[in-house]
Amino acid sequence: MAFQPIVNVQTGIVLAQEALLRGKDGAGAGWILAQVSDDNRYVFDQTCRRTAIEVATAAGLAATDALLSINFLPNAVYEPRACIRMTLETAERSGFPLDKIMFEFTEVERLDAEHLLGILRAYRSLGFHTAIDDFGAGYAGLELLSRFQPDFVKLDMALIRDIDSEPVKRGIVRHMIRMLADLGVELVCEGIETEAEYRVLRDLGVTLMQGYLFARPELERLPVPVWPAEAPDLAAAG
Template identity: 70%
Template structure:
């Protein structure tokens, strides 16, 4: 049975849909995962939707995002080529992990989406109780789900969390990536962060990549999982076609030499 807080939370009444943005593996030129990003059904962006979230409807919003992401991913046959579905969740909307996961499991079973393909991604931008978060992450791992930290390096959890739990994936914040090809300080920070994650057995993802120069710099640092407008923008109602920089006739090696 669901916990008292889950049963008595208000529903989220704003109609939503999902945009999907790929996380690509540049080494194999495949899509590693598709991240589901909330959008208003009327075309409103994520910020406008999130502005409607309150303490009373937070649980309802989180659950609606999960089920909508799963239903639309299944309709698009998102996992057909081996890609996973990355779902953002709000730790403060999860009261008891095994109770709050039921609608997610029901949606996956109803649509035929394999639960082993689901990655639960949370952002560091929200202040959270670390013990509560660890309970969620450990519970999800025990249930066979993968977990990811989003916006790593820009929020509350950071390296302190990694001393107590090592998620499957860490996504480096775009502010660490932006302009890395011309900023030696960013390269040093990212290089050492990547080394730490690799030693801990965590897969790094660099997000927010917008320029060929950023791509080249990260590729040269050994990054293989990337996400950003350079490859594909979030799309609603379909899966975006990935643009591979070399195939787009971007002279990345020439740019590196010129830089």
């Protein structure tokens, strides 16, 4: 597991560290996920959850105020409360607080909306935070959001890339900010790589950000954010 922070650019606080898959040879998550099949999906998903908690605990995350964000595969969950058992046992054994775990998902393939809603509602009832990742890119769209409001929505990075030079993207993000605020959902913009992108998002009112501009993923370590030069107060605090 590698970790990459989600930061609050207004307060200079790390909201969460996202656990990211990496192969032993440095292979990214895409290559690893391509090896997942119906035969190994459940074991793979369970192993990722356990490993994320164990490595995060060893890296000292439990001693901070930041959340641990774990990606999960909805199609690997046959029954939410049964499939969460290993997560609960691992967290208890590792001494990692359950209320500091966030589950985020991306729908990479279609699935039963009722099944997905059942998972999200069960996780919320157990005290976990929830997030929709890559919003605007997968099948998880406005219809799902109308039926369940997660704690966070992570906007797909395709809408963030070059937002400083593309007015249409700025308009979409501006309206997304207003809509999510009305729903009581916090917006995270991910994939931020340049100070120009950061400036536009900051001026639009985005406070939660993630991307190479702040920190690249680090294997089995919690990266310390680097703040943009245009945020001298945060840079001094960091």
